[in-house]
Amino acid sequence: MAAKTVRFAVANDLHAQFVPSVTMHTGYPGANARAEWLLSQVEYGGALAGVDFIMGAGDFIHGENLASIGAEMAALKERLAKLPVPFHPCCGNHEVRQQEGDAAWESPYVRAFGADKFDYAIPAGAAEIIVLNNAGTFHVGAARREARLENFRRLLRARPGVPKILVCHIPFLPVRDNAVLRESFGFLSYKALEVELLDTLEVDGGDVRLIISGHLHLTGAVAVGGVRQLVTSGTASFPHDYPVVTVTPDAITVEVRSLPEEMHEPRTNLHGPPRYKKDYTDVAHPTGDAYLRGNADERAFTIPL
Numbered sequence: 001m002a003a004k005t006v007r008f009a010v011a012n013d014l015h016a017q018f019v020p021s022v023t024m025h026t027g028y029p030g031a032n033a034r035a036e037w038l039l040s041q042v043e044y045g046g047a048l049a050g051v052d053f054i055m056g057a058g059d060f061i062h063g064e065n066l067a068s069i070g071a072e073m074a075a076l077k078e079r080l081a082k083l084p085v086p087f088h089p090c091c092g093n094h095e096v097r098q099q100e101g102d103a104a105w106e107s108p109y110v111r112a113f114g115a116d117k118f119d120y121a122i123p124a125g126a127a128e129i130i131v132l133n134n135a136g137t138f139h140v141g142a143a144r145r146e147a148r149l150e151n152f153r154r155l156l157r158a159r160p161g162v163p164k165i166l167v168c169h170i171p172f173l174p175v176r177d178n179a180v181l182r183e184s185f186g187f188l189s190y191k192a193l194e195v196e197l198l199d200t201l202e203v204d205g206g207d208v209r210l211i212i213s214g215h216l217h218l219t220g221a222v223a224v225g226g227v228r229q230l231v232t233s234g235t236a237s238f239p240h241d242y243p244v245v246t247v248t249p250d251a252i253t254v255e256v257r258s259l260p261e262e263m264h265e266p267r268t269n270l271h272g273p274p275r276y277k278k279d280y281t282d283v284a285h286p287t288g289d290a291y292l293r294g295n296a297d298e299r300a301f302t303i304p305l
């Protein structure tokens with residue numbers, strides 16, 4: 001029997017602060033309204049009505065300290081409980097302030113989603129989604145690196161031959177010129193830095209066709225070997241993009257959409273003014289706009305299965 005078609009939207013980098021806290025950090029202007037817009041679209045008549053689930057790709061909240069992370073995660077949990085479809089989370093650095101693997105920092109995430117929702121797999125029609133927690137890249141020690149690698153290997157080897165979509169907050173592959181991206185993002189976590197992850201993808205990742213990530217607050221896609229890396233800006237930062245992914249028995253199709261223009265807030269751009277005096281560009285993206293949004297073939301593509 002052919003697998004049924006599965007469609008899902010990805011929610012990443014919402015940076016929602018659905019409840020104020022005494023330690024609340026200044027977040028992204030308008031982020032709550034844009035996060036709420038995306039979540040509300042799965043309702044009847046919405047732009048995402050009919051999706052089977054929402055896949056999270058990290059940075060659902062803004063956080064920055066334990067008290068605010070606790071308050072914001074609890075409020076997020078309350079909002080997600082009202083969704084008419086399942087929400088599958090993936091841990092981002094803002095859920096744990098880069099403290100990947102630290103029980104105290106991870107406890108709000110565990111309370112919201114469960115301890116088994118850091119590294120796990122779910123079926124997605126003809127494919128499966130594997131979720132990997134790499135939220136603390138660059139900040140992780142040896143023990144965490146080994147534990148993370150073990151989780152990754154286990155997920156990659158569990159169902160050989162089943163095409164895989166890997167979801168992890170920090171992208172494995174740079175979707176812009178590596179040196180330019182490092183500079184424009186301005187944090188060392190512009191890609192997953194622990195080399196054993198890419199090595200393992202090469203050795204055990206033959207079933208991985210697509211990697212879905214966030215974190216960079218820009219949109220782009222790059223193909224390396226048989227793997228496509230997709231990053232979308234998410235809702236907090238301009239240009240406020242989110243992807244819709246359809247898995248049929250024959251193909252994975254990705255379509256990147258933008259939030260309604262009246263909700264756009266150009267001040268939230270991480271890769272240009274007002275954070276920097278200039279727009280960033282690279283060889284394949286000669287304007288600031290192309291650098292932020294990606295070219296047409298990065299925003300819509302099909303991967304045959």
Ligand SMILES: [Fe+2]
Nearest residue numbers: 013059215217
């Ligand atoms: Fe983010």
Ligand SMILES: [Fe+2]
Nearest residue numbers: 059092093215
């Ligand atoms: Fe992030």
